[in-house]
Amino acid sequence: MEKQRYTIVNPQVRQNAIRALMALPDGHTATFAPPTRSGGQNDFFHSICSDIAKSGFEWAGKPRKPEEWKVLLVSGHTKATQGEVEFVPGLEGEFVNIRESTARMSVKRAASLLEYALAWCADHHIPLTDTRRQGYLMEAA
Incomplete structure (x- = not known):
């Protein structure tokens, strides 16, 4: 079957x-199971991560790639919403953030992550050019 x-x-x-x-x-x-985050929410979040990377905003002394911004935003959102943030020693002695999976987020949790990411961008004056161009933001920034 x-x-x-x-x-x-x-x-x-x-x-x-x-x-x-x-x-x-x-x-x-x-x-x-309850519904998980939608493809639209996923695309929206990835466009935000790309816009932050393209802005050249530095974190920990250097510009970051979109996938690094994803990890930073998900970790920050978890901490900001009183979730558990856990760091464990990695297989080669590095430290790893065992973070929440965006693929397993509920629609409501993904909406909260998007709200967090947009607020973070506003607080740090990140232009969301591609995010707006792709139709995720309609209002002027």
């Missing part, structure tokens, strides 16, 4: 999911 996934958006889809569940043979697994 192929993997099936149902996003419950109306009663008909709910009934289809129930029928599929009832037809499962013993030993199969059914998982129910």
